Amino acid sequence: MVVVLDTGLLPMGDRIDAAQDLLADTEIPSINRLGTVAGQLWHRFTVWDLGDGVHATQVIGTGLGVLRGAKQLRVAAPERVGIGVQLTGSGTFSHCGADQVIDVGELSLTDGTSASDYSSTGIGGTKVVIFDYNQLALPVETVRSAATRLKSSPLYGLVTAHIAALGEEGDIDPGPARIMLKSATTQLVRALITTAAADPRQHDDLHDTLYLRIAAYVEQRLRDPGLNPDQIARAHNISVRHLYNVWSARGISLSQWIIHARLEGAHADLARLGRTVPITVTAQRWGFTSPAHFARRFRAAYGMSPREWQQTNDRQTP
Structure with a gap:
């Protein structure tokens, strides 16, 4: 489910009330300050439901403040954890005894049982994933310890x-894909928190996220023709044998997965760029150094040559 509210489409007098109502329905008690520029x-608010106990909220607009002080904590201090990324602009964040400036591309971690104060001025945006504590299965002390040490x-x-x-x-509709997305997001955030807090659980969490980390590493380097198992294993401080063992449960070999991902990228580019x-x-x-090898692999995957696919899309383009 996606909930979207764009207050810019409403009469000026209704915008703050509409935003406050949405936040009251989806987030924990707080004082929300909506500014002008x-x-x-x-x-503009977007809320994604990732599954039981996990959702994401994105806010982009003209200034935002979210305060949870002693009064709000007395009203409700649900056991929730928020991990947010600053998308545009910058914000200031006071939490767990530290004051931080959150620039674009930086993370902030919030323990919902503690006081916090976030604010941004100017036109900016942030995206926060909210977890019930039971989803992460971590003690409050670990989250609070990690809050100031994420980097x-x-x-x-x-x-x-x-x-x-x-x-x-x-x-993403409810089903296996959304379950996998929720699981991957939860595993990564849990591992981020335990490693930042130097919690004893970090070793198990790093092991559990190894596949996700390898997949992300490979996806970022698909265009590198020199990408190979030795390089991937060295980057993750594991042996090539261990690398293959990690991948063996996925039903496709690592080399075949890389080739498939490269073909998908080339397939999309040929359609988009044409001739x-x-x-x-x-x-x-x-990453294909041999045109003949590329053409052979492309035909085996899509039932036509790269030229035929390119020409098909040329004919379909006005």
Whole structure:
């Protein structure tokens, strides 16, 4: 389910009330401050349900403040954890005895049982994933300890990219795909927290997220023709044998998975770019050093040659 509210489409006098109502329905008790920029007042809210006990909220607009003080904690202090990424602009965040400036691409971690104060000025945006504590199965002390040390985790960049990308492909209907997305998100955030807090659980969490970390590493380097098992194993401080063992439960070999992902990228580019880019150039961009090998693999995967696929899309383009 996706809930979207764009207050810019409402009469000026109704915008703040509509935003406050949405936040009251989806988030924990807080004082929400909605600001203006150069006389503008608008906010666009998107809420994604990732499954029982996990949802994501994105807010983009003209200034936002979210305060949870002693009064709000007395009203309700649900056991929830929020992990947010600053999408645009910057914000200030006071929590767990520390004051932080959150710039674009940086994370913030919130324990819902503690006081916190976030604010951003100017036009900015943030995306926060909210977990019930029982989903992460971590003690409050671990989360509070990690809140000021997130950047010390080796998973910081991976989790940042993962949260920023959540929902960008649209809503996912209930079913296996959404279950897998919720599981992967929960595992990554749990591992981020335990490694930042130097919690003893971190070793098990790093092991549990190894496949996800390898997959992200490979996806970022699909265009590198030199990508190989030795390089991937070294980057994750494991043996090539261990790498193959990690992948063996996936039903496809690592090399076949890489080839398939490269073909998908080339397939999309040939359709998008048409004859403006030579086929050999597209193949090289996706890590295929041999045009003949690329053509053979492409035909086996899609039942036509790269040229035929390119021409098909040329005919369909006005």
